Amino acid sequence: MLKKDDSMAKPYTTEVQLIELEKLRQHEEVDPAHLKELKEEIRSDKILKFAIVVDKNTNVILDGEHRFNSIKELGCRRIPVVYANYNSPDIQVQSWRNNLHLTKKDIIEAGLSEKKLPPKTSKHVMKIGNRVLHISAIQKRTDVPLEVLRNEIELIDIRNVKPTMHTELREVLPLYAKFLDTGIVDNPIIIDRKTSVILEGHEAFQALDLLSAKKVPAIKVNILEMKMRSLQSCLKPMATEAIIEAGLKGPRLPPKSFKVLFEPLKVSVPLGELLAPEEKDRRIFKVYNSALESLYEGWPTPLVKLNSSSSDKRSVWAKLEGYNPFSNSVKDRIGWSMIMEALERGELKEVIYEATSTNTGIALTSIANTLGVRAKLYMPMVIQKVSDTYLRVLGAEVVRLPVSLTVEAIEQVNSEAKANKSTHLNQFENDANFKVHLKYTARELDQQLQSVGLKPSCIIGGLGTSGHMSAISFYFKNKYRNDVKIVGVQPAPNEVIPGIRRVETGMKWFHWVDFDEVVDVKQVEAIEAAISIARKEGLLIGLSAGAVVHAFNKISKDEGAYVLILPDTGYKYAEQFENYFKNLEEHRRCNAC
Numbered sequence: 001m002l003k004k005d006d007s008m009a010k011p012y013t014t015e016v017q018l019i020e021l022e023k024l025r026q027h028e029e030v031d032p033a034h035l036k037e038l039k040e041e042i043r044s045d046k047i048l049k050f051a052i053v054v055d056k057n058t059n060v061i062l063d064g065e066h067r068f069n070s071i072k073e074l075g076c077r078r079i080p081v082v083y084a085n086y087n088s089p090d091i092q093v094q095s096w097r098n099n100l101h102l103t104k105k106d107i108i109e110a111g112l113s114e115k116k117l118p119p120k121t122s123k124h125v126m127k128i129g130n131r132v133l134h135i136s137a138i139q140k141r142t143d144v145p146l147e148v149l150r151n152e153i154e155l156i157d158i159r160n161v162k163p164t165m166h167t168e169l170r171e172v173l174p175l176y177a178k179f180l181d182t183g184i185v186d187n188p189i190i191i192d193r194k195t196s197v198i199l200e201g202h203e204a205f206q207a208l209d210l211l212s213a214k215k216v217p218a219i220k221v222n223i224l225e226m227k228m229r230s231l232q233s234c235l236k237p238m239a240t241e242a243i244i245e246a247g248l249k250g251p252r253l254p255p256k257s258f259k260v261l262f263e264p265l266k267v268s269v270p271l272g273e274l275l276a277p278e279e280k281d282r283r284i285f286k287v288y289n290s291a292l293e294s295l296y297e298g299w300p301t302p303l304v305k306l307n308s309s310s311s312d313k314r315s316v317w318a319k320l321e322g323y324n325p326f327s328n329s330v331k332d333r334i335g336w337s338m339i340m341e342a343l344e345r346g347e348l349k350e351v352i353y354e355a356t357s358t359n360t361g362i363a364l365t366s367i368a369n370t371l372g373v374r375a376k377l378y379m380p381m382v383i384q385k386v387s388d389t390y391l392r393v394l395g396a397e398v399v400r401l402p403v404s405l406t407v408e409a410i411e412q413v414n415s416e417a418k419a420n421k422s423t424h425l426n427q428f429e430n431d432a433n434f435k436v437h438l439k440y441t442a443r444e445l446d447q448q449l450q451s452v453g454l455k456p457s458c459i460i461g462g463l464g465t466s467g468h469m470s471a472i473s474f475y476f477k478n479k480y481r482n483d484v485k486i487v488g489v490q491p492a493p494n495e496v497i498p499g500i501r502r503v504e505t506g507m508k509w510f511h512w513v514d515f516d517e518v519v520d521v522k523q524v525e526a527i528e529a530a531i532s533i534a535r536k537e538g539l540l541i542g543l544s545a546g547a548v549v550h551a552f553n554k555i556s557k558d559e560g561a562y563v564l565i566l567p568d569t570g571y572k573y574a575e576q577f578e579n580y581f582k583n584l585e586e587h588r589r590c591n592a593c
Ligand code: PLP
Pocket: 329, 330, 331, 357, 359, 360, 462, 463, 464, 465, 466, 467, 468, 469, 498, 499, 500, 542, 544, 545, 567, 568
């Protein structure tokens, strides 16, 4: 919270506001000779030395009518103002002429009507402490360049403004708090008209940037007309070239390197006018009413360009299925669809049985938990140990079987599920698997590609149940015919890559659709491809994802739009990565001796 400004408790404000001339009301005519003289003085100074005094409630000028008119005639739009509360008994009106009695009411009436008083009729005095002084005592010295007063306050795209100095966060946060609290941005940013480099208002600029403002209130000036002083070397003049270079090329100057030589001025721009229009849809803000909703309302999963593999002629995109919330894998999609379909058909019993290589198990257990249903999972011995811990946390019962492939456990799972009157969803045969990928995964991928004006030339993905790649093939081959190549990825003979297996081990949907090619990948190739993506793109992907990347490296040409379906992240495969590094070390040691 910001401390409230108590300046209005005084009969005048201490800040100088920059106010449009047309808002102000004159109550006296001006003396033409004095006006001419003053105007010439201001024109040759190129600055306005003092702010004028204005009644806060009526905008009637209390002191400074000649300055007001000079500024107007010099083509300015705004004038620096100190506001006074004319209702305060501390302010009194007097006449320059002894025989004339003037009241505050006379002044305001003259100000608000067309009948102005003659020149030099009134003067105002103010009680400040124990003394009664002419009201000009509260006029702050501002020394504002006419250049600043001439120009409009423009709302400029924040991306076009170029900071020239770094700022201290501690100096920025109070402005952030003030803007947010009052809903008003009162610090204008002074920028050079030609280069858009910031001359004044760096803290306000940073505060607006932190508020995600799209625009900033800026006054454009000619840098050559402005006086800037270095704060680093005893207010010596600051070279404009150094400022422009810092803004356009960088590096930025240290905080408080220089300042423009005039008092800070205040404006009043509603913060709302600077922010992007507010989106009300909670889904855009990723607000969900349940964990389950976060799955299907959270789609699409991201499609990310892999710049390390892309060129002018070739773009390579990764669909990151690791962004699904439960198993952090593509398998959340089928976990949801198989359970929902069983629920609708009235086939969902108290316990779900399933053979899994981890991901489907996590997805099913998580979703079952939200419905108060339990899961019993059958996993091959070869699957990494950490899966048991994750599944234990989720509350699943895990049975490890001496088989090398998940699919080999199906018969046992089926008969045990039947014997225990439980539900066997069976991802290998259940059409809810293929359907969810057809309805969502394939379509959303097409829409994502269309959003960047692309039609895919090749889509590559791993084969486990064949659910996701078969649905993708069916969708894209029917929409784009053979313009799109579909490539499946399987482990090379006798290789283990969790989640994928060889086509000859039996796959339902694979045989319903067209695949142009199936690529064999060894485990070590998958691991090395995953490591190279981690090191080039910063994405820690899983082993079957690594296999997809390896297949891409093997078959890709120099042109086209490639899509790699990456089923999960690397976090479950620490064991395999660790073994790989251990073997690498051993190899190195052997080669050395
Ligand atoms: N990759 C991983 C990590 C998986 O868990 C799976 C499936 O278990 C796949 C790939 C293969 O997906 P699908 O069963 O849709 O062919």
